[in-house]
Amino acid sequence: MERAARKAGGRLRRDFGEVEHLQVSRKGPSDFVTKADRAAERTLYDELLNARPDWGFLMEEGGKIDGDPGKPRWIIDPLDGTSNFLHGIPHFAISIAVQEPKLDGSGWGEITAALVYQPINDESFWAEKSRGAWLHDARLRVSGRRQLSEALVATGIPFQGHGDFGEWTRIFGAIGPQVAGIRRFGAASLDLAWVAAGRFEGFWESDLQPWDTAAGGLLVREAGGFVSDFRGRSQHICDKQILAGNDPLHSRLHKLLAGAIRA
Numbered sequence: 001m002e003r004a005a006r007k008a009g010g011r012l013r014r015d016f017g018e019v020e021h022l023q024v025s026r027k028g029p030s031d032f033v034t035k036a037d038r039a040a041e042r043t044l045y046d047e048l049l050n051a052r053p054d055w056g057f058l059m060e061e062g063g064k065i066d067g068d069p070g071k072p073r074w075i076i077d078p079l080d081g082t083s084n085f086l087h088g089i090p091h092f093a094i095s096i097a098v099q100e101p102k103l104d105g106s107g108w109g110e111i112t113a114a115l116v117y118q119p120i121n122d123e124s125f126w127a128e129k130s131r132g133a134w135l136h137d138a139r140l141r142v143s144g145r146r147q148l149s150e151a152l153v154a155t156g157i158p159f160q161g162h163g164d165f166g167e168w169t170r171i172f173g174a175i176g177p178q179v180a181g182i183r184r185f186g187a188a189s190l191d192l193a194w195v196a197a198g199r200f201e202g203f204w205e206s207d208l209q210p211w212d213t214a215a216g217g218l219l220v221r222e223a224g225g226f227v228s229d230f231r232g233r234s235q236h237i238c239d240k241q242i243l244a245g246n247d248p249l250h251s252r253l254h255k256l257l258a259g260a261i262r263a
């Protein structure tokens, strides 16, 4: 996984800043895809297929490719933070997760391994289920801050065609006055990795996809944090909402979120 991410990351580093060669197209009003997204995904696909020829794939650009029955699949966002990438902002990542099939064959189950790789500053956040979360070889722990008034939290802001501005504004109004600060950096997988690394005390966003949250969610859990939907219920990667945080701030945040979406 790391070898594949480093190879694809090298391509992204080379393409970064070459906007005129990136063949930008739109999937929605503010939803861009570039040659760099596709090339990174192709590299990841080739490398991972070579390593595990019988596993399946769920990829942002290429969709679903079945593997052999009973085998895991890779969930891939080849470039999380395309808008940052396009604007020359060096904050984007490659996100890869491994999802196991359910034992009874009734669909997809747990995420068991995760990697979020930030090519520009060469940070590799990874986790294995029950074996912890790591930044390179340093064990990760969520932040120990216990007061909302000391908490720095991250979010994603809706954009044209994605998300509900009214709901986001209500949530912002509920959380903003309580916390030390709110950030919007533009790559959900890195927001989650940074919660795992204790850089943020929490993160919330709606309208996300499995490839945005699968790897980062495992990182947070394995770093001792909590991941849920906005009401505090367990979050499945197909849920579009995610709230991640340390204990006890996760529960304080989910009460504020739940109140704001009820209002």
Ligand code: IPD
Residues within 6 Å of the ligand: 077, 079, 080, 081, 082, 083, 156, 157, 162, 185, 186, 187, 188, 189, 205, 207, 208, 212
């Ligand atoms: C996006 C980023 C962004 C989030 C969007 C995602 P993409 O992913 O994670 O932070 O706010 O909802 O779609 O399209 O750059 O891979």
Ligand code: CA
Residues within 6 Å of the ligand: 031, 032, 033, 060, 082
């Ligand atoms: Ca995208």
Ligand code: CA
Residues within 6 Å of the ligand: 077, 079, 080, 081, 188, 211, 212
């Ligand atoms: Ca993404």
Ligand code: CA
Residues within 6 Å of the ligand: 037, 060, 077, 078, 079, 080, 081, 082
């Ligand atoms: Ca993407």
